[in-house]
């Protein structure tokens with residue numbers, strides 16, 4: 121299949137500068153792939169991105185979009201086929217959110233009804249309630265909301281390609297994390313071909329199907345899937361750029377649902393303390409996980425939290441009374457979903473008294489747990505599969521789909 | 522002998538008529554200056570040299586004494602002569618500088634990211650200017666037009682010297698027979714009327730700004 125975007129020896133020399141800002145970039149990006157350009161400041165990421173929609177004209181080389189050579193076509197027409205999101209978002213402050221999102225559909229001459237429907241559809245898609253936000257001005261939105269409106273605007277006429285230049289760069293870390301996750305979920309749905317610029321390797325590893333690392337010579341040092349980049353850096357530059365903690369970063373790449381989960385002793389919240397005590401003595405673990413009728417984690421118990429006089433309490437209904445001889449349970453705060461990354465599971469585990477992160481399905485019911493052993497096993501498997509190149513190839517095939 | 526106030530009140534239809542002429546002259550000049558000034562600004566705001574040349578010329582015009590400018594226009598064909606036309610031409614020239622200057626400043630003040638995202642979405646240069654840059658620069662542009670108006674309201678009094686319309690005629694008539702009966706009330710009345718005209722026009726611009734500055738960038 122023809123690549124969605126293909127770059128051939130793309131080079132940019134700014135007038136009066138000895139070094140090229142981008143030097144001979146070759147790249148082929150299949151449809152639906154999320155490619156991240158990453159590298160130190162000034163390495164040419166933005167210049168490369170802006171050559172794709174010809175905001176910057178290349179000095180030499182060719183650009184192909186869907187097989188068509190677009191290096192010399194009318195740039196305005198080209199840009200209407202390519203969504204563009206920048207760090208500062210650049211929403212038009214004098215236009216409502218709806219008018220902002222309608223920009224490209226209007227340029228393409230859509231009729232009013234179709235535009236209105238499209239605006240509402242896009243607002244829904246990025247999680248902004250249309251009735252509330254359609255007629256607001258950008259100044260009445262938070263930074264995160266503006267960012268989402270910017271993404272909606274870039275998708276106005278449903279372009280096959282989105283270009284994003286540090287779209288989450290100016291947002292506080294917590295909101296950024298949320299927007300990243302939201303955007304990944306959105307991408308599952310929309311399956312656009314995305315070229316995304318960041319200087320943050322962690323963001324690159326988290327977001328990208330493939331990552332292109334630019335070096336200080338303004339060339340691509342390595343263009344590969346994140347796993348390969350982390351396990352087999354092409355040269356010292358890439359190794360230094362990834363920095364320490366490559367092994368930990370790899371935990372971002374596996375999802376809890378993909379590894380073998382461990383078992384953990386459980387009991388129903390209706391179990392009486394005497395039986396709980398018995399279960400605890402029989403079990404190798406010092407904590408029991410209590411489950412409610414729907415098998416949702418309801419609390420942790422350990423032998424100290426059982427009433428000293430087992431006869432004092434009868435059958436215990438959850439939530440257990442916390443005093444008066446009743447059962448004292450620890451709340452379960454460390455549960456993760458199946459699509460959480462191993463990194464997130466590890467984070468929960470380390471914050472847990474029990475050293476274990478229960479994994480729950482969409483209904484909140486227990487599927488198993490991630491504990492130290494499960495994690496060690498997963499890491500071991502990751503390592504051995506990386507040494508053969510097979511999984512990397514498999515993944516690329518899958519993404520190309 | 523009639524008192525000052527009696528003369529004023531007897532003359533008031535004259536002041537009213539001259540005020541209306543005065544406003545017409547000022548607004549006609551502002552209209553011309555706005556069209557020329559905005560076009561000059563749009564053509565030059567992205568070119569440092571061209572912009573400074575245009576600003577130097579329009580500022581230069583402002584330094585010509587108004588009396589001299591009106592007189593110099595008298596012998597010229599087309600733009601010159603006596604009456605409304607030379608006054609109109611001279612006042613338009615005086616009004617240029619604040620309008621050009623503010624339009625350039627306003628257009629340059631539009632954030633680069635906003636223009637870049639307009640360009641990045643495939644807006645033509647013309648459409649960017651009309652739909653994005655001008656509306657965003659508009660508060661500054663309208664402030665320039667307002668300053669230009671205040672500036673030429675008083676200069677317009679000189680128009681009477683070349684036979685032009687407006688309140689300058691009352692002032693001129695009063696000054697011509699100074700010492701005679703009713704001279705001072707005439708000159709003072711004309712002057713006060715000019716101040717009132719300026720106030721009325723200022724309120725007019727406030728209203729225009731209120732209705733033409735887009736809601737998303739208003740500070741209220």
Ligand SMILES: Nc1ncnc2c1ncn2[C@@H]1O[C@H](COP(=O)(O)OP(=O)(O)OP(=O)(O)O)[C@@H](O)[C@H]1O
Nearest residue numbers: 134135137141160161162163164165166167168319
């Ligand atoms: N308009 C310009 N004129 C001349 N040189 C430029 C221009 N724009 C960028 N450069 C130079 O080109 C090189 C690449 O710039 P570019 O903006 O692509 O970097 P970047 O990788 O996006 O960096 P950052 O992470 O800081 O955004 C830099 O050395 C920069 O100084």
Ligand SMILES: [Mg+2]
Nearest residue numbers: 165166167317
């Ligand atoms: Mg950049």
